[in-house]
Amino acid sequence: VTGFGTGTQCVGCHRGHSVLPVPDNYATALRFNASPSAKVTASSVAPGTAGERAAVDRRARGNPARVGWIADSNAGQWVRLEWQTPIEVDTLILYALRRRWPDSDLNVREVEVALIRGGQIVATEKVRGELAPHGTRIPLRGTRVDAVEVRPLRSSGNVLGHPRVGIAEIETRARIAIDR
Numbered sequence: 001v002t003g004f005g006t007g008t009q010c011v012g013c014h015r016g017h018s019v020l021p022v023p024d025n026y027a028t029a030l031r032f033n034a035s036p037s038a039k040v041t042a043s044s045v046a047p048g049t050a051g052e053r054a055a056v057d058r059r060a061r062g063n064p065a066r067v068g069w070i071a072d073s074n075a076g077q078w079v080r081l082e083w084q085t086p087i088e089v090d091t092l093i094l095y096a097l098r099r100r101w102p103d104s105d106l107n108v109r110e111v112e113v114a115l116i117r118g119g120q121i122v123a124t125e126k127v128r129g130e131l132a133p134h135g136t137r138i139p140l141r142g143t144r145v146d147a148v149e150v151r152p153l154r155s156s157g158n159v160l161g162h163p164r165v166g167i168a169e170i171e172t173r174a175r176i177a178i179d180r
Contacts, residue, residue, distance in 0.1 A: 030175045031090060031173050031174060031175050032173075032174070032175070033058070033171050033172060033173060033174075034083065034087050034089075034172040034173075034174040035055075035056035035058075035081060035169075035170050035171055035172045036056050036057070036058060037083065038056060038081035038082055038083055038172070039081070039082045039083075040052045040053050040055060040056055040069075040079065040080070040081055040082075041079070041080045041082070042055075042069055042071065042077070042078065042079045042080070043071060043076065043077045043078045043079075044071045044072040044073060044077060045069070045070070045071065045072060046065075046070040046071060046072045046159070046160065046162070046164055046166075047072070048065060048160075049064075049065045049066075049069075049070045049160075050065065050066050050067070050068070050069075051069070052069050052079055054066070054067060054068050054069055055068060055069035055079050055167055055168075055169060055170050056081065056169070056170060057169075058169065058171075059168075059169065060095040060098075060133065060135075060168040060169040061098060061133075061168075062098075063101060064097045064098070064101055064104050064106075064159055064160065064166060064168070065160060067097075067168055067169075068095075068097050068166050068167055068168035068169065069166055069167055070097075070159050070160070070164055070165075070166035071152075071164050071165050071166060072164065073163070073164060073165075074152075074155055074163040074164050074165045077151070077152060077165050078149050078150065078151040078152075079149070079150050079167065079170070080147060080148070080149040080150075081147065081148045081149075081170065081172065082146060082147040083145075083146050083147070084146075085146075085176060085177070086117065086144055086145065086146045086176075086177035087144070087145060087146070087172070087174040087175065087176060087177055088142040088143065088144050088145075088174055088175050088176075088177050088178075089115070089140045089142070089143050089144075089145055089148070089172055089173070089174045090139070090140060090141070090142055090173045090174060090175075091137055091138065091139055091140060091173040092113060092125075092137075092138040092140055092148065092150075092170065092171070092172055092173070093135045093136065093137050093138070093169075093170075093171040093173065094111060094127070094131050094135065094136050094138065094150065094167055094169075094170055094171075095131070095132075095133060095134070095135050095136075095167065095168040095169035095170075095171070096108055096130070096131035096132055096133045096136070096167070096168060097133070097159065097166050097167065097168045098133045098168070099133075099157070101160075103158060103159075103160050103161035104157075104158065104159050104160055104161075105157040105158060106155060106156075106157040106158065106159045106164070106165065106166060107130055107155060107156050107157050108130070108131045108152045108154075108155045108165060108167070109128070109129065109130055109131075109154045109155060109156065110126065110127065110128050110129075110152075110153040110154035110155075111126070111127045111131065111150060111151065111152050111153060112124055112125070112126050112127075112150075112151045112153055113125045113126075113127070113138060113148060113149070113150055113151075114148070114149040114151070115140065115143050115145045115148060116145055116146065116147035116148065116149065117144060117145050117146055117147075118146065122143065122144075122145065123140075123143055125138055125140070126153075131167070133168070135169075135171070144177050148170075148172065150167065150170060152165040152166075152167070
């Protein structure tokens with residue numbers, strides 16, 4: 001419910017089945033997590049795991065084999081999200097796999113993100129430092145893309161007893177690109 005100049009107020013429409021915060025205003029409400037609508041591909045997937053779609057299923061807690069993308073190796077791996085319609089990305093949030101599981105102590109310490117439009121890389125961002133299980137934010141200032149590729153570059157530890165890399169969740173805070 002809104003009134004002119006008052007912002008947005010929650011009246012409980014989604015109480016009980018949504019934990020998404022109510023946006024402060026109309027402009028903020030136009031942004032959404034575009035990741036679940038993406039076509040997801042990956043360089044590899046570890047056997048017995050949920051696969052690349054797990055990186056966009058809005059789940060980051062629990063058994064790594066069920067909640068995230070886990071590659072079959074720890075070198076040269078990537079996961080890619082593609083959209084049919086261009087989007088303007090404000091923020092990418094990467095969630096690390098939790099390390100409280102037997103045989104899983106992965107620490108991703110450097111990631112490169114390629115922002116792609118029309119098959120061409122338009123920008124890259126490097127994140128140096130450990131990815132956090134509660135999310136590591138990468139500000140992208142409304143960059144227009146139709147694909148995003150996340151490449152873990154440096155890591156240590158194992159996932160499910162093997163040297164692998166993985167990401168629990170990729171959240172893409174974006175809006176549909178508006179032609180100007």
